[in-house]
Amino acid sequence: MNITNEIISAYIDNLYTNENEKLEELRNFAEEQHVPIIQKDTEKLLKVILKLKEPADVLEIGTAVGYSSCVFADCCGCRVLTVESNEDTAKAARINIENLGFSQLVEVRCGDARDVLKELDQNRRFDMIFIDAAKSHYREFWDLALPLMSEHCMVICDNVLMKGMTASDEYDTKGRYKTSIKRMREFIQYINSLDYADTTVLPVGDGVSISIIEKD
Ligand SMILES: C[S@@+](CC[C@H](N)C(=O)[O-])C[C@H]1O[C@@H](n2cnc3c(N)ncnc32)[C@H](O)[C@@H]1O
Known part of the structure; x- marks a missing residue:
């Protein structure tokens, strides 16, 4: 099911253009292979945010074929550290990233x-964090990423609706999906209750939350 009105979604998707031919090919490949990547309206939203925020360092949780990480790098030249649990998928992503010239x-x-974040240098800081992996673990991803968030970090989570x-x-x-629904509701409640974060949930794509972090 689409969370937005189908006519409006189709209209917005028709406005979508991808100026990078190789990225367009990677999107088409992912869609043909049913690899879940960011939806077109989500991509457009992320690009506008990236252009406003101009992050130097982005952490992504959930690489898949490397599509969104290449979109980020292409959009504003940021460095991206992306984490993928599936070994074959990670290998394929590295090849795609190389072919697209973003290695x-x-x-x-x-x-x-949940392991990789613990192993990262805890003095490292990211200006933007994109969470797009197993939905039941969003709370754990968030808590483990907290020490890695820069003072004014922006955290964006996909598929929250x-x-x-x-x-x-x-x-x-x-x-x-009772368990994952319960966990996602708890997660949304949690990020909305934090006094160091201002959060909004948007009905874009499959639901996107955007949180602005204000660390003391
Ligand atoms: C929705 S896809 C990511 C799509 C990608 N962000 C894009 O838009 O191009 C989710 C990916 O997260 C990976 N994943 C799931 N759980 C994970 C975990 N605990 N740690 C790292 N990656 C995970 C999956 O293997 C899958 O490839």
Whole structure:
């Protein structure tokens, strides 16, 4: 299910253009292979944010084929550290990143982000963090990324509305996602309750949360 009105989504998607031919090819490849990558409207939103924020260092949790990390690097020349748990996927992402000419900017770390984040130099800081991996673990990703957030970091999480299921059980027609829905609702509640973060949830793509961090 799409969380937005289909006519409006189709209209917005029709406005989408990709000036980088190789990125366009990678998007087409991912879509053909049913690899879940950021939706077109989410990509446009992220690009506008990247241009406003101009982050130097981005941490991404969930690489897949390397599409979004290349979008980030292409958009504002930022360095990207991206974490992928699946070994074959991480290998494929490295090849794509090399082919697209971003290997100087984008580094793929293979491993469960819950381990990789602990192993990173805890003095390292990221200006933007993009969480786009296993939805049940968003809270753990956030907490482990907290020490790595720069003073005015922006944290963006994808798929937070889970095809509408976060908002209402009626979209979980077979009752198959009870645990992940519960966890996502708790996560959204959590990030909205933090006094060091200002958060908004937008019905873009599959739901995107944007949090501005203000560390003392
Ligand atoms: C939605 S895809 C990422 C799409 C990518 N951000 C893009 O838009 O091009 C999610 C990826 O996260 C990976 N993943 C899931 N759980 C993970 C974890 N705990 N640590 C690291 N990667 C994980 C999956 O293997 C999958 O490739």
